[in-house]
Amino acid sequence: MSHAIEGDDETTLAPSLYDTIDRIVHAGVARSTLGLSPSVLTEAWMDWAVHMAISPGKQMQLLESALWGSWAVYQEALGIKEQAVDQPDGKDQGGKSQESEAQESGAKGRAQAGPHIADRRFRDAAWQQLPFSLWANAHAQNWQWWQQAVTGVHGMSPAHENLLAFVSGLMVDTLSPSNYAQTNPEVMTTTLSEGGKNLMRGAQHLMEDLERRGRAASATPASTSALHDAASSAQQPPVEVGQTLAITPGKVVMRNRLIELIQYSPATETVQAEPVLIVPAWIMKYYILDLSPHNSLVRFLVNQGYSVFMVSWTNPDATLRDMGLEDYRHLGVLEAIDAIQAVTAAKHLHAVGYCLGGTLLSIAAAAMGRDGDERLASVSLFAAQTDFTEAGELRLFISDSQVTLIEDMMADKGYLSSEQMAGTFALLRARDLIWAPVVDHYLLGKPSHSFDLMTWNADATRMPATMHAEYLRRLYLNNDLAEGHYRVAGKAVSVSDIRAPIFAVGTEDDHVAPWESVYKLHLFADSEMTFVLANGGHNAGIISEPGHSRRHYRIATTGATDAYRAPNEWLSDTTEQDGSWWPAFANWLEAHSSQRVAPPPMGMEHGRYRVLCDAPGTYVKQT
The missing domain is CATH 3.40.50.1820 (Alpha/Beta hydrolase fold, catalytic domain)
Structure with a gap:
């Protein structure tokens, strides 16, 4: 309930104490969920769970798909390099072929031996050797199966399908063998050849980045050190707008x-x-x-x-x-x-x-x-x-x-911070903007090679x-x-x-x-x-x-x-x-x-x- 306040020209509504309490709580929730509304994911999951529960045909299809995917991984384990093992072109209850479902959900085709080869995370020759090829193939099959699991469920909202396909892709990619030193052959080879110095450099990069983020979090909006700090942490010469960028007279x-x-x-x-x-x-x-x-x-x-x-x-x-x-x-x-x-x-x-x-x-x-x-x-x-x-x-x-959650989150400071915006965009391209830098910067110990577009991309606004x-x-x-x-x-x-x-x-x-x-x-x-x-x-x-x-x-x-x-x-x-x-x-x-x-x-x-x-x-x- 809100209370009317009489003004000179119009009547406006002021939030009541109860509204204010709700907004404060919502803002707190937003801070703990990185600005994502928990109800959005909950609604999508409920939509999927209810419709999946009454779709035995889809469940059988997923079981069949899991078996074919397991067979593809088994072939990889045995070193069989034959061409794709196709799944049957059956129709689901919605009348869509499995292939069209995979295309719509972003999957790369039917289950087959070695579908990871097209994934640029696994292009290095070392990924084509056992056991790394096995892990990469298992990851690819897992990603594809989850895309199929959350899409094409008869009666489910397309918007919820798209959201769950995106979220499941994020979750599966978090477990990609390319993200971990123990399962990434490139990291293992580099560590052995350098005697672990790459991991020491990576740890130093991590500490520098954490320190820089801490300074940025405590800085006032008027601070002018962000670009210099970013350049210093990357061990690059300072990039200065007006000196190397934006220099057209x-x-x-x-x-x-x-x-x-x-x-x-x-x-x-x-x-x-x-x-x-x-x-x-x-x-x-x-x-x-x-x-x-x-x-x-x-x-x-x-x-x-x-x-x-x-x-x-x-x-x-x-x-x-x-x-x-x-x-x-x-x-x-x-x-x-x-x-x-x-x-x-x-x-x-x-x-x-x-x-x-x-x-x-x-x-x-x-x-x-x-x-x-x-x-x-x-x-x-x-x-x-x-x-x-x-x-x-x-x-x-x-x-x-x-949108309501974002509004409540902005109500406190009066703006949406650049870090919150950058986090959202990073999620949209997590493979390129989150995991690839983690592997290169922290596991391989490579310095960040800043270029003009990257520098601009880090120079966000509120x-x-x-x-x-x-x-x-x-x-x-x-x-x-x-x-x-x-x-x-x-x-x-x-x-x-x-x-x-x-x-x-x-x-x-x-x-x-x-x-x-x-x-x-x-x-x-x-x-x-x-x-x-x-x-x-x-x-x-x-x-x-x-x-x-x-x-x-x-x-x-x-x-x-x-x-x-x-x-x-x-x-x-x-x-x-x-x-x-x-x-x-x-x-x-x-x-x-x-x-x-x-x-x-x-x-x-x-x-x-x-x-x-x-x-x-x-x-x-x-x-």
Whole structure:
């Protein structure tokens, strides 16, 4: 029960004592469960257990599968290297073949001798010898069996299936023989050859990491030592933003409570009349798009003759706890547009949004289109979603219970810490982000080899409580933007109100914004759209500079009046092209620009948009 409080203009509800007690308890639970709601897993397990109990056919199928898997391991133990021993292609009660079940659950095919060979954890030649090949095969069969056990249960919720498949995969991978010195032949060989020095180095690395984490946990949000500590623990030279990263020349020409606006220095005698505004995600620092000189999208665009401006978000603390999505739209996008027009005198500009920044830009562009604001010459969205019904593995963690727990957890500090966000992303790719570093750093004693993308990935930011709660509830949970319920200035907005041409990019291996989800923009936008599908993941697929080996992409344009094509149809209709998609993007921007002009001044001589400092500014250095 809540009590009404009379205000001057409205009546608000204040939480009662009982509500406050519940929120405090929930926050305590969240701290002990790493922010994961126990009810989410409990509901999924109950759904599975009840339906499994009344599915004798599924139980028999799992028994048969276990027998075939055991037979495959037995063959391995006997040294039999014959080709796969197939299971019967029987149908389960839901009408699905075992093979399709395995594909849907992420398994690598039917039980067979040596299915671990395709797993890069077991690619070393030592894993092909007994007893290591036996252990690896047993692990592969165990992983596959559990995927089959928690999926394809007749009547079970697909959302619960996906969650249990993910959790069971995490649990089985924890017991992988590659994770332990006693069962990893690479670790054993290294230990024997070095006389155990690798384990001594690993122990030293562990102590250094624990000490660094302890300092980080006790540091205030204003501390500026995190990057230096991370570099020192990895025995690497300090990585400093503005010295080795984010070094494209420029000036900060505007600052408000939420952003610094960076204007980059021109590199050509003339530039396109329409400047480019880049709105990055605020979950990490902006310099993902201005890493090292060789892979900086900013530098690439500047060298192509564009006036480029970048939003650099502040790293929020408790004082910004009430900042909401509307503040991000107004202070982060609209004020940046106003500043760019004041500095350049351009009537129109190209707007680019990446990840969350792309979602925010789509909201801002939709509101501008609705209100007749025609200042956007084009809108480009990189790995950005406008519909969240198929929002990748992060969707597994989003439910009313989970969001409520996060809200209660944020209520105390006023923000979601960067460590909590990093932990969630690490779970999504536990093999690469948790177990692989454990083996390399602690068991093999290898130093951490830091590179630009890794350094950026460790430079996370906090999330203001109000904004993050709105983002999770209104976009992820309720899907308000796609369903027409998202309101800006009291009125609903729709992506179909975007009038400018759109350039959208998805990546093949994106676990945050799957390309099919990004492609859904075709269902909502009524303007011309050029869609690119690049190889790589959420970050590496976007940072796809020319000259990078093994890069390819597909590109096609859909007219405003063209018929819709499903993702698989689009894929079959387009041809794979070698190389980076960046030149195609630059050509597209040029085709939607008017003319080349003399470069604009760097900021204004006086007033709000005068030069404040050199790029990369001050906000990016906040920790």
